[in-house]
Amino acid sequence: MLMKKIIVLGSTGMLGHMVLKVLTRNKEWDIQGASSKDFNVEQFTETESPLQRRLGLLTSNDYIINCIGVLTGDDEEKMKKVNAEFPHQLAKSTSAKIIHMSTDGVFSGHHSPSPPPLTPPTGGGEFSPGSSPLMGEVRRGWQETYNEDSPCDAMDVYGRTKSLGEVYAPNVINIRTSIIGPSPYKKKGLLEWFLAQPEGATVRGFTNHIWNGVTTLQFAQLCEKIIREEAFGSLREESSVFHFAPNKPLTKYELLALFKEVFEKNVNVEPTEDPRGKVERVLNTKYEGLKKLFPHDMRMEEALKQLSQFSPP
Numbered sequence: 001m002l003m004k005k006i007i008v009l010g011s012t013g014m015l016g017h018m019v020l021k022v023l024t025r026n027k028e029w030d031i032q033g034a035s036s037k038d039f040n041v042e043q044f045t046e047t048e049s050p051l052q053r054r055l056g057l058l059t060s061n062d063y064i065i066n067c068i069g070v071l072t073g074d075d076e077e078k079m080k081k082v083n084a085e086f087p088h089q090l091a092k093s094t095s096a097k098i099i100h101m102s103t104d105g106v107f108s109g110h111h112s113p114s115p116p117p118l119t120p121p122t123g124g125g126e127f128s129p130g131s132s133p134l135m136g137e138v139r140r141g142w143q144e145t146y147n148e149d150s151p152c153d154a155m156d157v158y159g160r161t162k163s164l165g166e167v168y169a170p171n172v173i174n175i176r177t178s179i180i181g182p183s184p185y186k187k188k189g190l191l192e193w194f195l196a197q198p199e200g201a202t203v204r205g206f207t208n209h210i211w212n213g214v215t216t217l218q219f220a221q222l223c224e225k226i227i228r229e230e231a232f233g234s235l236r237e238e239s240s241v242f243h244f245a246p247n248k249p250l251t252k253y254e255l256l257a258l259f260k261e262v263f264e265k266n267v268n269v270e271p272t273e274d275p276r277g278k279v280e281r282v283l284n285t286k287y288e289g290l291k292k293l294f295p296h297d298m299r300m301e302e303a304l305k306q307l308s309q310f311s312p313p
Helices: 014-023 050-056 076-093 157-164 190-195 216-228 232-238 252-262 289-293 300-310
Strands: 004-009 029-034 063-066 097-101 172-176 202-206 209-211 241-243 268-272 279-281
Touching: 004 014, 004 050, 014 029, 014 216, 029 050, 050 076, 063 076, 076 097, 076 157, 097 216, 172 216, 172 232, 190 252, 202 252, 209 252, 216 232, 216 289, 216 300, 232 289, 241 289, 252 268, 252 300
Parallel strands: 004 029, 004 063, 063 097, 097 172, 172 241, 202 268, 209 279
Antiparallel strands: none
């Protein structure tokens, strides 16, 4: 049997480097990474690159994991080419199976009623994540969730371009989620920002932003399971779009408090409301496929502990 080939696109980014790190533990696979140094995404169909020649050698037994994405802050034309157009060009260029990283950002996060106010611990003292009545609980009764049938209602350029970049070809699975994790090459993202704070600093965490994203390690482990258990075909029969939301929801304030606890960072986390209003992007899935592959209803504290052990800061 031929060795399975796997190419990780965006291999120096926050997500791609972790996917590459996890998959390369499997010595029976031929795994390669590709970063912006290897090819120009914006000119993918205009110039032939070594990567395109490698893609041309892939078969339907092989995999591409597309971790490339351009966040808000870059120019709109680049976001359109990378987020919206490239995934379609990629799918047409190969017969390999593609796991495409989409985002919860295709949703605005403005459809839910307001949560009950966060009550600080009585008696003074410092906040402990385990003491919060909101920690790790799905706030049924006031919180709605987005499933795969929910309309993509994002109005910002990032959300719109990522929505347009979801491909419905038979060789593509789109996985919507939101990620946190280390970014050793580019030093970007919420966790890197938090860990870079000086000792004794005070940061603000929004109590009106609700979220149930995943660690980059969890996403990488999901990709590993899809490939190892040959689950791509059955998943694709179920749907072309999946929400990967194995962790229980929490506020961004609670998330920063967990960063402090798990990574033992001497930073004060101050609860505050975002004056721009609430954002509640809580994903849920209507499908059983991913739930069978990956344990759900995990607390973010446990997910972060696993991340810190696998990839210490």
